[in-house]
Amino acid sequence: MPKKELIVKLAELAVKVGANVQKNQDVVIRTSTETKTLAREIAKQAYLAGAKHVHVQWSDEYISHETLLHASIEELQIVPEWIKNQYQHYVDLGACFISIASPIPGLNKDVDPVKSQKSGIAIQKAISFFREFLMGNKSQWTIVSEPNPVWAKQVFPDLDEEEAVEKLWLAILEASRVTENNDPIKEWQEHNKRLLAHNKILNNYNFKHLHFKNSLGTDLIVELVKNHVWAGGGEVAGNGTYFNPNIPTEENFTMPYKWGTRGRVVATKPLNYQGKLIDQFWLEFKDGQVVDYDAKVEKNALTNLLETDEGSKYIGEIALISHESPISNTNILFLNTLFDENASCHMALGRAYPMNVKNGLNTEIKELEKIGYNNSMVHSDFMFGSKDMEIVGLTYDGKEVKVFEKGNFVI
């Protein structure tokens, strides 16, 4: 365990910069039993920041795993009213949400993928109003992370458990810009400024499409939705509060035009989906849709992801991250999207973020769908950036602009 003061700094960062908890606001901490240390400190910091009431949603990955293994598929699809009511209650309170991620990669590899998929769909359907609340940034939300021994051992297989946990803690803290001698809150203000400057440059170009190419075989055109908005760094929630959805974050991202992706993309890092690590995979797109794909590892899980619903075969996010980024430079494969997606250009299969198109947050999802917003129950990011990635943007007046050269931003 790192020094207590570092954990306090991370908790304070989650509360003040991540969710930016307001005086008298309700706070919901969504955590697993693996992350009690950080959950307790966040609860304390939230109260110190003036929270009215800190609510906690606990989960336990191991019990969830047993349930998926042994409960019937019918049982797994029952979502009791009180669960929906709980989410509705938090929405009614205008609460903000702090999630603590601590994956256990590979835990569900012995689970029937159809069971994971059906139970996932059932809960997603039951609380779709909550998903829209959060994805529509109606209130503030953020995700931070704490290690667990199984995860740490997979990231650092050569170390013993205690050393691995310590090393993963330090990597998480460093990636989150928390060090012994710094003021993370001030550093995040500067970091946000840099991300916003890049959003501005990209928004000014207003590209029609981006063309990605590298030596691994990626040759892909991603059309961007008309009136798209590049985002990254802090956001303003519907309630007017500035917040940072992800700690860490390094990305500038926007909305693809649903039917405008074509060509092939080759992934450069594994994708952790429902506890399975899909690896060494590629996807072929035509008119926005995945028309062919393969994976050397866990192809079935990829099939399940793609077949979740109509929108899971289309992409909803395209994100640019320089290969030279603090997370990428750690050279650690975190086996978790929150970190790995910030080391590399990525895209997401599934739903888009309404904020990535002008007026998107004030427009009904049904209306957004007509202009090329992709809707889906899933949003699964996968990485395809590389040190030789070249990106060329095409403007509406036919100009080609180099956006990335040798893996890094050149604009």
Ligand code: ZN
């Ligand atoms: Zn992203």
Ligand code: ZN
């Ligand atoms: Zn994403």
